[in-house]
Structure formats: structure tokens, C-alpha cells
Amino acid sequence: MSRLAELGLSGYEEQCYRALLARGPSTARAVSDASGVPMGRVYDVLNGLAARDLVETRPGEPTRYCAVDPETAADRLLAERKRELAEQTDRYERLAAALGDELAAVPPTESRFWTAPLGSETAVSLTRQVFEDASDEVRSAMSRPYVGAPWDRYDAEIAAFDETLPTEQSVRVLVAAPVLDTVPAAVRDAYLDREAVSLRVTTALAATFDIVDDDRVYLHVPHPLDEGERLGAVELRDDALLARLQDRFERAWERAETLSALR
Numbered sequence: 001m002s003r004l005a006e007l008g009l010s011g012y013e014e015q016c017y018r019a020l021l022a023r024g025p026s027t028a029r030a031v032s033d034a035s036g037v038p039m040g041r042v043y044d045v046l047n048g049l050a051a052r053d054l055v056e057t058r059p060g061e062p063t064r065y066c067a068v069d070p071e072t073a074a075d076r077l078l079a080e081r082k083r084e085l086a087e088q089t090d091r092y093e094r095l096a097a098a099l100g101d102e103l104a105a106v107p108p109t110e111s112r113f114w115t116a117p118l119g120s121e122t123a124v125s126l127t128r129q130v131f132e133d134a135s136d137e138v139r140s141a142m143s144r145p146y147v148g149a150p151w152d153r154y155d156a157e158i159a160a161f162d163e164t165l166p167t168e169q170s171v172r173v174l175v176a177a178p179v180l181d182t183v184p185a186a187v188r189d190a191y192l193d194r195e196a197v198s199l200r201v202t203t204a205l206a207a208t209f210d211i212v213d214d215d216r217v218y219l220h221v222p223h224p225l226d227e228g229e230r231l232g233a234v235e236l237r238d239d240a241l242l243a244r245l246q247d248r249f250e251r252a253w254e255r256a257e258t259l260s261a262l263r
Contacts, residue, residue, distance in 0.1 A: 111237070135169065147178045172200075174256055202256040218236075
């Protein structure tokens with residue numbers, strides 16, 4: 001790339017300008033012949049150079065064109081490039097400022113994942129953690145993968161739930177109706193008069209999750225290849241997802257039935 005091209009001249013513009021420097025004042029036809037720029041383009045190119053004050057026109061029939069001296073041309077081209085760079089710098093600074101505001105408005109999502117099959121030690125530990133960490137309220141939805149899972153596969157989790165159940169915090173549990181099919185009658189009856197937990201039965205939820213203190217959610221991930229088994233659980237601090245699950249839980253809670261109503 002030539003220096004004139006680096007300073008902003010196109011190939012045809014450079015050819016015309018150099019031809020005028022070599023020939024002096026010339027008609028468009030003469031410039032076309034000397035530069036090799038097609039006659040159908042040469043007027044546009046010369047008028048473009050004139051608009052940038054790199055070529056002067058001399059009235060007459062026909063009009064003649066004259067190149068400004070190289071030092072003046074270089075100064076004017078440099079000034080053009082500086083203006084362009086200043087405009088680009090200003091544009092990028094505005095973009096960066098807008099991007100900063102945009103990204104600041106979206107807090108990053110925090111997450112952790114545990115592989116936690118039903119009834120495993122990890123699952124039992126997570127059950128304890130959910131309720132031990134709560135300072136205000138826990139809202140739990142219990143559906144897949146518990147639906148269809150044998151009771152003895154996850155009874156250790158329910159035992160941990162009973163042991164860790166807080167007495168000062170609010171605990172509400174929505175259980176999908178099919179889950180009760182495998183829960184022993186004695187266990188169901190034991191929750192009829194539990195003051196520490198409010199339990200209702202629903203058909204409106206297909207996911208299992210725990211919302212803790214309106215701050216975070218533990219989302220249970222069913223195993224994709226084993227019905228009635230859990231792959232793991234993920235803890236998320238995502239305001240958008242949290243708001244959606246809260247809304248889904250509350251709407252299902254309003255329509256759900258108490259455990260005693262199903263006896």
C-alpha cells in the first residue's frame with residue numbers, strides 16, 4: 001500500500017493526483033489518458049479530489065484541473081485522518097460507556113453443581129445445607145425425579161429433612177401428587193400435624209427445586225437416562241430465574257390442596 005493510500009486516497013484518486021502533478025493543469029480527458037482512469041469515472045474522481053481541496057479547478061471550456069502541491073496535500077490528508085480518528089475514538093468511548101452501564105445492570109449468575117443421586121451422601125448433605133442456610137423462608141417443590149422413584153431410594157433425604165427442619169423459619173413444601181403413591185402411609189400421616197412445615201399437594205409442577213430466602217435456588221436435575229433418578233443439583237443465584245420460580249410456586253400453592261383434604 002502506498003503512502004497516499006494509507007493517508008486515505010483510493011487507487012483512482014492517487015492515479016489522477018499523480019497524473020496532475022506530472023502534467024500540470026489538465027482537462028479530464030487528458031487526466032484519463034495519462035492516469036488510465038476510465039473516462040466514465042474520471043469526473044467523479046476529480047470532483048471528489050476537488051471537494052477535499054487536493055485539486056483546484058480552473059474555469060473554462062473545457063474545465064482544467066490542477067493538483068495542489070504535495071506538502072499541502074499531505075497536510076490536508078493528515079488532517080482528514082486525524083478527524084476520522086478523533087470521531088472513531090469518541091464513538092468507541094461512547095460505546096464502551098454504554099456497554100459498561102449495560103453489563104452493570106445484569107449481575108453475573110453464580111452457580112455450583114453437585115452430582116447427587118437420590119439418597120446419596122451428597123444428596124443428604126445438600127438437604128441439610130438447604131435448611132441450615134435458611135434465615136427466613138424455604139419454599140420447596142418436590143416432583144421429578146421423585147415421581148416414580150421407590151421410597152427406599154430417597155428416604156434418607158426425608159430423614160435429613162426431618163432432622164434439620166427449622167423451627168423459626170417458614171417452610172412450605174409443594175409435593176406432586178404422584179410422589180405420594182410411593183410414600184408409606186405412616187410417613188404421610190406424620191406430616192398432617194407438623195407445625196414446622198406447611199405441606200400441600202399439586203398437579204401443577206413438574207420440576208423439583210428449593211427457593212431459599214428469596215436469594216438463591218437449588219434446582220434438581222433429573223437423570224436423562226434413568227427415570228426416577230437424579231443426576232445432580234445446581235445452586236443458582238440468578239434473579240430472573242428466581243423470580244420465575246417464585247411466581248410458579250405461588251400460583252401452584254394457591255391452587256394446591258392440603259394433605260388432610262386428600263385423606
